[in-house]
Amino acid sequence: MKVLGIESSCDETGIAIYDTDKGLIADQLYSQVALHAEYGGVVPELASRDHIQKTTPLIKAALKESGLSFKDIDGIAYTRGPGLIGALMVGASIGRSLAWGLGIPAVGVHHMEGHLLAPMLDENQTIDFPFVALLVSGGHTMLVEVKAIGDYRIMGESLDDAVGEAFDKTAKMLGLGYPGGPVLAALAEKGEPGAYDFPRPMIRQGGLDFSYSGLKTFALTTWNSSTKTEQVKANISHAFQEAVVDTLFIKCKRALKDAEAKRLIIAGGVGANKRLREKLQELPADVFFPPMKYCTDNGAMIAYAGALRLQAGQTEPAEIQPKPRWSLEELNAI
Template identity: 65%
Template structure:
């Protein structure tokens, strides 16, 4: 069975084809970063219009790369949420229309489930059950994962997501958009322990996070310095170290609470080298990540998640469709 996956939840258009027997056949991604950089953030209307321009050409590219035609596709998976409503509607409309024209199933996929399952594309793939740390621009969550659709939310950020905190802190330090990767690169030039930032909510029980205070702490620290390039690097390092250690502390708690020995880390921030080094140093735990190119939004994770659900479910077609800008993981059910 071959599934065509379409991702259009925010500012990246991703298309991929996943074969249940042969694995990932082809994938393509177009990022809108250059367009949105002028505005310092994602402009929803511009994002939607660009998805309209790019999705069909990317589908053609992926089919050509896999030496397939639309007749060789057995199902279409598309991101139905969470995300920007207009951007989601583009992928949903194209995915549903293509599936209807080909008389094949159309599968609405949860974007965060796509991220959560993306490390299963790798070899070796993690086996269920495991704890998942989802870290992206919009989400920071710890999830107890026992199977497809069997998710228990253990903790999440009560304010800024970790990726959002990275981007906002980078912006106040005068870095370009998107700021997270720039801040991480700048941190490599920093002097360790010159500044020590708090590890929020680690001195109390529970698995929730809070990162907005770190952003404020960084701003206050920045205002008290001469604002030199070295000051910027040292603050970037102190901020990143605090975030990484906070995430690691909460991961250890989640693993102890569930009794699991496997940790799966996914989402855009899972590409952060300092985070990977810290989590890899934990003893008695097997840690899994997606490959670097699949940490950010992509069509491969949507095609794969759609294939996993289609394989396990009795599909029932419905003629209409909707999208869910807010769609919590804990509202998903097993197929």
């Protein structure tokens, strides 16, 4: 089965074609980072308009890359949610209409399920169920117990800022630009260990929920009361990153114990963070990461997740119904 995947939940337009026999055979991605940079964050209206302009050309590019035509496509998968409603509407409208016109099945994919399954795109690693997944991105931070595809239990999640959001906002406070998360992480490598000691939020009271708004405020207070030098900026970046990574490490260790699991999957944009990857390797478990290019939003993860559901016989009526708010626990197991 050859499945065309469309990702348009936020500020990346991703198109891919996944062949259940041959694997990923086309992958196209356009990032809107430059478009939103001057505003210091994603502008939903601009994001939607850009998806409208880029989706169809990228579909044509993916077909050309794979050597296929529309008549060779067996199914369409698109991101149904969660995400920005306008951006989701673009992908859902194009995907569902294309499937109707071609007379083939379509399925709306949960964005976070796509991230959760992204490590399986790496043909060099085999991941067996069950496992615990740490989903860390600009919009989500959560720990999920995964017994099978679609059989999910949310063990803990952020009560305020997601990890990626906290990185970007802290970077903005330090004048590092947008998106600032990767810049802050790079600057942290130049920081002096022990120069500052930042708190580790919500680790003493137990549980698996996260909170990063207070840590972000602590970083701002520290910066405002310090001498404004590049080394101080690097030291704050280092202290902030260490606090975030330590918190994630502690929560992952608890989650593995709670689920009695021996495998941990990391997914989402923050999964590309070098320090996080190093630290989580210390856990008493097998730890899996997606290929670096599949950490951020992409069409490949949507095509793959959609292919699994279409193969299992899941289809949907010819309706366009994006879901900007959608819990993983609402999905059906396959």
